[in-house]
Amino acid sequence: MDFINEMKWRDMIHDSTPGLQEVLGSGITPAYVGFDPTADSLHIGNLVPIMLLVHYQNCGHQPIALIGGATGLIGDPSGKNTERKLLTLDKVEYNISRIKPQLELFLDFDSGKKSAKIVNNIDWFKNINTISFFRDYGKHLTLNYMLAKDSVQNRMQSGISFTEFSYQLIQAYDFHHLNKTMGCKLQIGGSDQWGNITAGIELIKKTTNNKVHAFTTSLLTKSDGSKFGKTESGNIWLDPKKSSPYKFYQYWMNVSDDDAKKMIKIFTVLNEAEINNLFKLHEKEPHLRILQNELSKRITSRVHGGDAYAQSLKVSNILFGKNTSHLLQEISEEDFLMVFEGVDQYDIDKSILQSGLNVVELLTTHTGIFKSKGETRRLLDSNAISINKIKCKSDCLILKANLLNGKYLLFQKGKKHYSIICAQ
RNA sequence: GGGGGAAUACUCAAGCGGUCAACGAGGGCAGACUGUAAAUCUGCUGGCUUAGCCUUCAGAGGUUCGAAUCCUCUUUCCCCCA
Numbered sequence: 001m002d003f004i005n006e007m008k009w010r011d012m013i014h015d016s017t018p019g020l021q022e023v024l025g026s027g028i029t030p031a032y033v034g035f036d037p038t039a040d041s042l043h044i045g046n047l048v049p050i051m052l053l054v055h056y057q058n059c060g061h062q063p064i065a066l067i068g069g070a071t072g073l074i075g076d077p078s079g080k081n082t083e084r085k086l087l088t089l090d091k092v093e094y095n096i097s098r099i100k101p102q103l104e105l106f107l108d109f110d111s112g113k114k115s116a117k118i119v120n121n122i123d124w125f126k127n128i129n130t131i132s133f134f135r136d137y138g139k140h141l142t143l144n145y146m147l148a149k150d151s152v153q154n155r156m157q158s159g160i161s162f163t164e165f166s167y168q169l170i171q172a173y174d175f176h177h178l179n180k181t182m183g184c185k186l187q188i189g190g191s192d193q194w195g196n197i198t199a200g201i202e203l204i205k206k207t208t209n210n211k212v213h214a215f216t217t218s219l220l221t222k223s224d225g226s227k228f229g230k231t232e233s234g235n236i237w238l239d240p241k242k243s244s245p246y247k248f249y250q251y252w253m254n255v256s257d258d259d260a261k262k263m264i265k266i267f268t269v270l271n272e273a274e275i276n277n278l279f280k281l282h283e284k285e286p287h288l289r290i291l292q293n294e295l296s297k298r299i300t301s302r303v304h305g306g307d308a309y310a311q312s313l314k315v316s317n318i319l320f321g322k323n324t325s326h327l328l329q330e331i332s333e334e335d336f337l338m339v340f341e342g343v344d345q346y347d348i349d350k351s352i353l354q355s356g357l358n359v360v361e362l363l364t365t366h367t368g369i370f371k372s373k374g375e376t377r378r379l380l381d382s383n384a385i386s387i388n389k390i391k392c393k394s395d396c397l398i399l400k401a402n403l404l405n406g407k408y409l410l411f412q413k414g415k416k417h418y419s420i421i422c423a424q
Numbered sequence: 425g426g427g428g429g430a431a432u433a434c435u436c437a438a439g440c441g442g443u444c445a446a447c448g449a450g451g452g453c454a455g456a457c458u459g460u461a462a463a464u465c466u467g468c469u470g471g472c473u474u475a476g477c478c479u480u481c482a483g484a485g486g487u488u489c490g491a492a493u494c495c496u497c498u499u500u501c502c503c504c505c506a
Contacts, residue, residue: 223462256461287459320460375453378468384454414454 003059007217009272010265012052014191014218017201023185023213024061028113031056031186031215032064032178034121034171034193035103037072037095038087041239042102044251045229047299048220050106051266052188053116057107058269062114064184065103067096069122071171077164078151079192084164096120102238105303117182121174137173140206141199149195168199175200179212186213220266223258238303244341245304249312250416252296253289257282260291268298315339319418325389333405340410340420344369350423356397359387367421369411379413386412 004021007013023029033049035042042050053063072092075084087095100118107116146152146168152160175197178184187197197214204212220228229236229251236251237243255263260282264275282290301309318324318331331339346367360376363369363385370376379385380394388402388410400423403409409421 250460254460257459258462260461285459286461289459289461292459292461316460372471374471374474375469377474379454382454382467415460 001059003056003061006055006059007215010055011262012055012217012266014216015194016215017213019211020186020213020215024059028061029186030062030064030117030178030182030184031188032066032119032175032184033188034066034068034071034174035099036068036076037092037099039237040095040098041237041242042099043229043235043237044248045220045235046238047267048217049189050103052215052217054106054269056188057111057114057116060114062116063107064117064119064178064182065107066174066178067099067103067118067120069093069096069120070125071121071167071174072096073122074167074170075164076151076167076171076196077155077160078167078196081154082158083161086163098239102303119178121177124177125170125173133173137176137203137207138169140203141169141172145202146199149199151192151195168196169203171196172200172203175212176204176207179204179210180208184212185210186215188215188217191216191219220262223256240304240308240341244343245300245308246312246315246339246341248304249296249300249309249316252299253292253316255292255295257286257291260289260295264291264295267295270294270298311335311338319389320415328389328404328410331404333407336405336408336420340418344419346411346419346421348421348423350400350403353398353400353403353423356399359385359392359396359398360394362398362421363411369419369421384414386410 002021003024004013004016031053033053035046035049050065053065057063069092072087072095073089075086103118107118108114109116146165149168151168152165155164175184175187187193187200189197194214194216197216201212201214204210222228235243236248238248240248252263261279264270264278268275270278278290278294282288297309297313300312304312314335318327321327346369348362348366352366357366359380360373363376364371364373370379376385377394380392380396383391385392387396387398388404389412398409403423407423409423411419411421
C-alpha cells in the first residue's frame with residue numbers, strides 16, 4: 001500500500017517534498033515523528049502524529065518515535081506567541097517515563113525490518129560539545145535562513161530568546177543524526193513543523209549531500225471551530241488518572257457527524273472500503289451514530305483496553321439510556337467508583353440526612369456544588385437537576401434511604417454533567 | 425503642555441433624574457424536540473432568609489425626597505492640536 005495515496009484518501013496531507021513517493025516506493029524507509037515531553041501524559045491532540053506513524057507502519061515502512069528529552073529542555077517556538085518557561089531536567093525525565101509507554105500502545109515493535117523504534121534525543125545530545133556543534137553544524141544554516149522561518153518571524157515583535165531561536169538547529173541535528181545512524185529519510189509532523197523539518201533537510205544536504213524528505217499533516221480542526229481535544233474542563237489525556245476512560249470514551253462519542261467522518265479516517269486503521277461502508281450505514285440510520293460508536297470503541301480499547309471500553313459503554317448506557325434509575329440501584333460499589341473516577345466528588349456528613357435534607361441545602365451549603373442558592377433554585381425549577389437519575393424539584397428532600405450502596409448520591413445537571421456526593 | 429471624548433454585568437452595547445438588577449446582541453446554562461447530534465423553539469443568566477429584601481453601572485465625595493443618569497475630585501483609556 002502506498003503511503004502517499006493512503007494519506008490522500010484519509011485527507012491527512014498538508015504538504016510534502018517532491019520525490020517522496022518515489023523514495024517510499026523503493027523499499028522500507030525509516031521515518032520519524034518527534035514528541036516533546038512537555039507534560040506527564042500525551043493528550044488526544046498528540047494522537048494525530050501518532051496515527052501518522054501507525055499508518056506509515058501499516059504501509060510497510062519503519063516508524064521512529066523520537067522523544068525530545070533534549071529538545072524538551074529547549075522549547076519549540078512553533079505556534080507559540082510567547083517565550084515558554086523552561087522545564088527542569090527532572091520534570092522532563094519524569095514526563096518521558098510516562099509518555100513512552102503510551103507511545104508503545106500504538107506501534108508494532110515486532111515486525112522485522114519495519115519494527116518501530118523509540119529514541120530519545122538526549123542520548124546523542126548529552127555528549128555533544130558546544131563548540132564542535134557550532135563549528136560542524138551551525139556553520140551550515142545561515143542566520144538569514146533561520147530568521148525567515150515563520151516560527152521566528154511570528155515572534156520578532158514579542159521577542160524570542162536565543163534558546164528558542166536555536167530550536168530549529170537542534171531539531172535539524174536530530175534529523176541529521178537519525179539519517180546517519182538509522183537511514184531515516186523522512187520526517188513527519190503537523191503543518192506547524194514544516195519550518196523545523198526543512199531546516200533538517202537543509203542541514204543534511206549541506207553536511208552529507210543526502211536527499212531527505214518532509215511530510216506534514218493539516219492541523220485537525222473541528223466543525224464548530226473549537227480546538228480538537230479540548231473540552232471546557234481542559235485537555236483529554238491518554239493517562240487514565242488524568243482523564244478517566246469514561247471521559248475519554250465520551251469525548252469521541254460526542255463528536256459531530258462531520259467531525260466523526262474526518263476522524264474515523266485519521267484515528268482508525270479501517271481501510272477505505274470499510275470506512276465508506278460505515279458512511280453508508282451511518283447515512284441510512286444516522287440516529288444509531290455508527291461512526292461515533294466505531295470511533296470511540298476503537299480508540300478507547302486501543303488506549304485503555306477492552307475492559308475499560310466495555311465498562312465505559314456500560315456506564316454510558318446507564319447514564320444516557322432511558323429509565324435507568326433502577327439500573328443504577330443495582331450497580332456495585334466497585335463499578336460505581338470505577339465509572340466515576342475523575343468525576344468531581346463531594347463529601348458530606350451522613351448524619352445530616354438523618355431527618356431528610358432539602359436538596360437546595362445539600363447542593364449549596366453542604367457540598368458547594370453551586371455557590372448560589374438562587375442559581376440552584378433556577379436550575380431545579382427548570383427541571384435540570386437529577387439525583388440518582390430522578391428529577392428533583394426545589395422542595396425535594398434527600399434521605400439516607402436514597403444513598404446508593406448506603407454511601408453515594410449521583411448528582412446530575414442537564415444531560416451530561418455528573419458529580420458524586422459521598423456520605424461518610 | 426492645550427482641547428475633546430469615554431469608562432455599564434462574561435463580551436459587545438443601550439441608557440441622558442424616578443416605571444433600572446438595568447433594552448438589545450453574542451456567549452453561557454437549562455428545558456422541549458432529537459441521535460448523549462445539528463438546526464429550531466422556550467426559559468434563565470448579581471446575591472439572599474425570594475409576593476419581598478440587599479449590593480451593583482471605574483473610584484471617592486456632593487446635589488436631590490430620589491442618581492447608572494447632574495456636579496466635583498481621582499484613576500485609566502481614546503482622539504485632536506502642539
